[in-house]
Amino acid sequence: MAVRTAIVGVGQTHHTTKRNDVNVAEMVGEAVRAALADAQLSVKDIESFIFSNMEAFEGILLPDHGIIAEVGAVGKPGFKVTGGGTTGSEAVGEGCHMISAGLYDIVMIVSWQKHDCGDATAGISAAAVPTFAKGMVTGAVSEFAKQALGYMNESGAREEHAAMVRLKADRGACRNPYSHLKLGLTSVDEVLKSTYLVWPIRLYDFCPQSCGACVIILASEKRAKKIHKKPVWVADFEVVHQEPFRAGSFGDPTGTETYSQHVACERLYKRNGITDVRKQVDLAEIYEPSTWEEISLYEHLYFCEKNEGWKLIEKGVTEIGGDFPVNCSGGVLATNPIGATPVIRIAEAALQIRGDAGEHQATRDIKTAVATALGGPNWTALFLLKRSL
Amino acid sequence: MAKVTEKLEGRDVWVYHGKIHIPNTYSAGAVGSRFLIELRDNKRIMGTRCPTCNLVYVPARSVCKDCFGKLSEWVEVSRQGTLLTYAVAHQGGNPVQPSALPITYGIVQLDGADTGFIHMLGEVAPEQLKVGMKVKAVFKVKKDRVASVLDIKYFKPLKRSK
Amino acid sequence: MAEGSPAKQPEQPEYIRIKFNLPRPYNWSTGRYLGKLYAEAKENKKLVANRCPKCKEIHLHAPTPVCPKCKVDMGWDWVELPQTGTVFQYTYQVYPLWDPHVGGIFADPHPPAIILLDNGVYLRHRLEETDTKKLKEGMRVQAVWEEDYEKRGQGFQDILYFRKIEE
Numbered sequence: 001m002a003v004r005t006a007i008v009g010v011g012q013t014h015h016t017t018k019r020n021d022v023n024v025a026e027m028v029g030e031a032v033r034a035a036l037a038d039a040q041l042s043v044k045d046i047e048s049f050i051f052s053n054m055e056a057f058e059g060i061l062l063p064d065h066g067i068i069a070e071v072g073a074v075g076k077p078g079f080k081v082t083g084g085g086t087t088g089s090e091a092v093g094e095g096c097h098m099i100s101a102g103l104y105d106i107v108m109i110v111s112w113q114k115h116d117c118g119d120a121t122a123g124i125s126a127a128a129v130p131t132f133a134k135g136m137v138t139g140a141v142s143e144f145a146k147q148a149l150g151y152m153n154e155s156g157a158r159e160e161h162a163a164m165v166r167l168k169a170d171r172g173a174c175r176n177p178y179s180h181l182k183l184g185l186t187s188v189d190e191v192l193k194s195t196y197l198v199w200p201i202r203l204y205d206f207c208p209q210s211c212g213a214c215v216i217i218l219a220s221e222k223r224a225k226k227i228h229k230k231p232v233w234v235a236d237f238e239v240v241h242q243e244p245f246r247a248g249s250f251g252d253p254t255g256t257e258t259y260s261q262h263v264a265c266e267r268l269y270k271r272n273g274i275t276d277v278r279k280q281v282d283l284a285e286i287y288e289p290s291t292w293e294e295i296s297l298y299e300h301l302y303f304c305e306k307n308e309g310w311k312l313i314e315k316g317v318t319e320i321g322g323d324f325p326v327n328c329s330g331g332v333l334a335t336n337p338i339g340a341t342p343v344i345r346i347a348e349a350a351l352q353i354r355g356d357a358g359e360h361q362a363t364r365d366i367k368t369a370v371a372t373a374l375g376g377p378n379w380t381a382l383f384l385l386k387r388s389l
Numbered sequence: 390m391a392k393v394t395e396k397l398e399g400r401d402v403w404v405y406h407g408k409i410h411i412p413n414t415y416s417a418g419a420v421g422s423r424f425l426i427e428l429r430d431n432k433r434i435m436g437t438r439c440p441t442c443n444l445v446y447v448p449a450r451s452v453c454k455d456c457f458g459k460l461s462e463w464v465e466v467s468r469q470g471t472l473l474t475y476a477v478a479h480q481g482g483n484p485v486q487p488s489a490l491p492i493t494y495g496i497v498q499l500d501g502a503d504t505g506f507i508h509m510l511g512e513v514a515p516e517q518l519k520v521g522m523k524v525k526a527v528f529k530v531k532k533d534r535v536a537s538v539l540d541i542k543y544f545k546p547l548k549r550s551k
Numbered sequence: 552m553a554e555g556s557p558a559k560q561p562e563q564p565e566y567i568r569i570k571f572n573l574p575r576p577y578n579w580s581t582g583r584y585l586g587k588l589y590a591e592a593k594e595n596k597k598l599v600a601n602r603c604p605k606c607k608e609i610h611l612h613a614p615t616p617v618c619p620k621c622k623v624d625m626g627w628d629w630v631e632l633p634q635t636g637t638v639f640q641y642t643y644q645v646y647p648l649w650d651p652h653v654g655g656i657f658a659d660p661h662p663p664a665i666i667l668l669d670n671g672v673y674l675r676h677r678l679e680e681t682d683t684k685k686l687k688e689g690m691r692v693q694a695v696w697e698e699d700y701e702k703r704g705q706g707f708q709d710i711l712y713f714r715k716i717e718e
Contacts, residue, residue, distance in 0.1 A: 020566035023418035026451050043457050059413040059571065069454035114416075122411040122649040130407050131581045132613040132707055133675070134652050142663060145642045153688075196645045199683075394589075394704050401590035403581045403704060410574035410654030422567040485573060536567045 004389065005096040006224035006231035008106075008217050009039025010347040015180040015212030015335045018116045024058060025070035028112045031213035032071045035108070039217045039227055043072030046217070047104040051080040052091035052111035053339035056123035057209075071110055084127070085287065085375025086239065087111070088214070088342035089383065095218045096234050105220040106227075112213035113337035120209040120338065141206060141290075145198040148292035152200070157295060157310035159200065163191035164313045165291035166204050166333060172320065173330030175360035180210040180335040205291045212337035214344045232350040235368075235386045238268040242378040260380040261300040268382050269302065277302050278317075278324045281384075282366045283352050285345040287373045288332050298326075301372065301382075325362040328352065342373030346383055353387050423463070424449040425536040432528045434541075436502050438462040447502035448538070466501035469525040469547060473498050473505050477515040491515060497524055497544050511543030523547040574654050584614040585706065587629065592709040596696045598632040600672070601625050611672050612707075634694040635716065636668035643683050661712050666692060679712040691716040 011034025019027055036043060049071065051064040060066060064080045081091040088111040095107040121141065128134055151157060166185065173179035185191055185204075194204040224231040242260040274280045286301065288294035298309035303324065312318050318326035327333075329348040332341055349369040351357040367388075373381040393406045417425055420437065427433045436447035437460035444453065447466055452459060475495035486492065493515055496505035510518065511527065524544040534540040581589055584601065591599045600611040603618040604626050610619070611632060618625050647658035661677035668674055679695060680686055692713035696703075703709040 018416075020416045020568060021419045021564070023416055023421055026418050026420070029452060056411070058415075059411060069450075070452045072457045074454050117415055118411055118413045119649045122651045125648075126409050126411065126651040128652075129613070130577075130579050130652060131403070131405050131585055134407075134708070141648075142642055142644070146640050146665065149640055149642065198642055198644050198646070394706070396589075396593075396704060400583075400586070402583060402586040403589045403706070405579045405581070406576070407579060407652055408574040408576050408654060409651050411649065411651045412570070412572040415569045415571070417567040417569060419564060419566070422565060425567045426565060537569070 003096050003100050003234055003236055004221040005099045005218050005234045006221070006228075007234065007346070007350045007385070008219045008224055008228040008231050009035040009041065010214075010216055010350055011035030011038055012178050012214040012340075012344060012347060013212045014178055015210040015337060017180070017208070017211065019114065019211045020116075024060075024063070024112070024114045024117070025067040027114060027211065028067050028110060028213045028215075029070040031112070031215040032108070032110060035215035035217050041106070041217065041227065045106055046072065046076065046108045048095075048098060048107045049073045049076055049078035050091045050094050050107065050109050051078065052082075052088045052109065052343065053080065053113060054082055054084070054087060054123070056118075056126055057120055057338060058114055058117040060117075067110075067112075071108075073110075082339075083375060083379060085289070085338060086342055086373040086379045086381045087339050087375070088344075089237075089346065089371070089373035089381035090239055090342075092216060092218070092234075092343060092346055092383070093237050093239055093381065095216075096237065099218055099220045102220075105223045107218045109216045109218065109343060110213070111215070111340040111343040113339040113341075114211045115209035115337060116211050141198045141201055144206070144290040144293055145201045147296065148200055148205075148290065151292055151296055155307035155310060159192060160188050161295060161310040161313055162202075162205050162291035163188040165288075165294045166191050168313070168319060169291075169327060169331050169333035172328050172360055173334035175320075175358075176329045176334070177358070178212075178335070179330040180212070181208050181330070182334070201290055201292070207289045207332045207336040208334070210335050210337040212335065212340055212344075214337075214340040214347055216343055216347055216350075230354040230356075230387075232353045233386045233389050235384045235389060236268055236272055237381070237383045238264045239381045240264040240267075240379060242380075258296075258300055260378055261297070261374070264380040264382040265300070265302050268384060272384060277370070278304075281368050281370050282324075282364065283328070283349065283362055283369045284324070284326045285329065285349040285352075285369065285371045286326060286331070287342060287345055288327065289336070291333065293374075294326070294331070294333075297372070301370070320360065321363040323364075325364070325366075328357065328360045328362050330360075342371075342381060345371040345373060346385070349383075349385050353385060418451070420449055420451045420460075422536070425538070425540075428528075428538070428540040429534040429536040432468075432534075433465050434468060434499060434506075434526065436464050436466050436504075438464050444503045445501060446504050447499055447506050464501065466499045468499070469523060470497045470499035470502070470506075472496075472510075472518070472520060472522050472524050472544070474520055475510060475518050477518075493518065495524070495544060508538070508541060509543040510545070512545035517546070581706065582616075584616055584625070588614050589704065589706045591629075591631075592706060593700070593703040596703075596709070598634060598674075598694070598710070599629045600632060602628045602630050604628065609670075609672050611668075611674055632672060633669040636666045636674070636692060636713075638678065638686075638688055638690050638692055638713075639665045639667045639673065640688060641665070641678060641686055643686075662686060664713070666713055676707065676710060677712040679714045685715075 240260040295309040349371040371383040437449040439453035493510040605621040641664035643662040650657040
């Protein structure tokens with residue numbers, strides 16, 4: 001796939017629990033101005049806009065129509081993407097499609113979610129098709145709880161390993177000025193004291209609901225180098241669909257997203273000649289709504305062998321100073337405005353490649369990174385970012 | 390859990406009469422809050438002005454849609470203006486709109502504003518409405534004003550002196 | 552065009568938040584395929600699903616017109632499923648959360664579970680046992696139906712829950 005698109009601007013808001021001082025449009029406007037400042041572009045330079053937001057959480061139908069003026073999009077082309085947790089990455093993918101097809105040179109991806117407007121768990125539960133899945137789904141938490149149980153049984157991982165994941169995420173979040181949850185946790189015992197939500201997922205095992213926005217400006221190959229000194233190239237990406245809530249589909253009784261993760265990885269890695277991820281890729285920003293999900297993702301994304309994921313966290317391989325840093329930014333465990341979260345993963349990976357991540361910059365030099373997203377529909381999105389093509 | 394399915398006549402197809410009920414709370418934001426608080430506390434209708442385009446936006450907003458500039462100049466506009474257009478709803482039954490039928494909506498350009506302001510029209514029969522007529526805001530009494538756009542009860546026609 | 556006096560800046564900002572708390576009514580149809588499952592459950596207290604003509608897989612949850620694997624027309628080959636199985640996995644809610652279909656905070660006392668029916672098909676449902684200490688993966692369970700004919704017609708919910716079979 002000939003994707004020759006670069007990220008030339010990145011902007012985000014300071015993600016937090018409540019933003020009473022702004023309405024939705026104004027919050028998004030903050031991230032838009034930050035991205036324009038990063039790219040040193042004016043809003044007039046943006047040729048098309050793609051919006052990423054999940055309507056169920058703010059409860060406002062057609063969310064893009066309310067923010068058009070605030071983002072400088074009046075009179076410009078564009079459209080909205082909604083796809084569960086993967087929404088933002090699909091939006092970035094669409095931007096890459098449009099630029100690679102030669103339709104536009106500069107596209108802005110605007111993603112946001114203002115969770116203080118509603119109840120995310122209730123919104124996700126509303127995705128259960130009422131005629132056959134009503135009452136079988138308690139938001140995302142129960143899905144991840146079932147998956148965590150399965151993993152513990154098969155691999156021998158213990159609750160302490162999930163606690164170590166939260167500690168790593170918290171250390172990253174405390175170094176990242178934009179992250180939401182900065183808990184200041186210091187020990188595994190402290191994490192294990194937190195209450196259970198849906199067994200065995202504890203409060204600290206799960207991500208928050210944040211108010212925030214993240215904007216990425218994409219440019220074509222011919223314009224990218226003139227706009228930014230350090231463009232980050234989207235070398236390739238893959239989005240794979242799957243069905244949600246169907247126990248037993250594709251051999252996976254828990255009905256989780258493993259199938260789409262494997263398919264996405266097999267296709268993308270094969271196309272790019274990646275046979276040993278930890279050697280050929282330098283860093284990952286993965287979408288982990290729960291600590292257990294991060295451990296499972298290490299295996300499903302082929303960072304390690306099956307049932308070995310918990311060993312990576314135990315040995316510190318995925319720490320900010322480790323051989324294969326994962327989620328130096330604090331990840332989804334620290335910050336989760338759902339419509340924006342996948343875009344934040346891509347933005348953070350881009351900052352790492354540029355060397356602009358400040359205090360949460362990984363120790364080793366990052367030339368190639370992988371950014372992922374997953375969501376309720378069990379889709380997987382996988383991006384490969386590079387410093388040079 | 391409530392049992393609310395209904396079988397279609399003569400076919401093995403059911404319809405589930407359900408609901409999605411998720412409570413929402415919206416922040417008006419700093420600019421929106423100030424607009425609403427002025428309605429509640431002072432019965433004043435405020436707009437924000439773009440110095441570059443020389444446009445006054447009512448209700449007050451924070452960005453100019455034409456030049457993308459941030460708006461920080463507040464101006465008070467008149468409580469009366471011109472009715473640009475209107476519509477009369479004879480059918481309703483929507484839980485979101487609890488007013489009695491028929492409901493008349495109008496877009497009013499208040500004197501001093503460059504935008505239209507949507508609200509309801511009252512104290513006038515639908516047949517008597519005319520595009521271009523002068524209307525005036527009628528506010529609720531102080532104890533009923535809660536920093537909502539409904540602190541204005543409706544707009545009514547200005548009486549013309551004979 | 553601007554007339555009028557600018558207002559004084561307030562010293563302590565007061566932020567207005569507007570609440571909206573109303574249910575949105577919807578009507579959802581089961582369609583023909585899921586409707587067949589509803590019909591068999593109501594009339595005969597049977598669980599049925601359709602089988603793909605190509606890969607021969609049974610898709611219980613939920614009967615569908617197109618096979619998700621083969622992408623062919625599933626056809627009308629209906630199979631009756633056993634009503635006993637083993638508990639593959641279960642979980643239980645500790646912290647009650649808002650349920651959008653109920654319109655309130657609701658914690659189902661019956662633990663949701665994935666049950667492996669005796670013919671190898673997985674089903675998501677609930678367990679009768681509310682004492683979480685008595686739950687065990689691998690325990691044998693049996694479907695318990697709503698006996699009142701008038702109350703049936705809710706599809707999968709015509710089975711109230713799965714009860715532990717005393718061995």
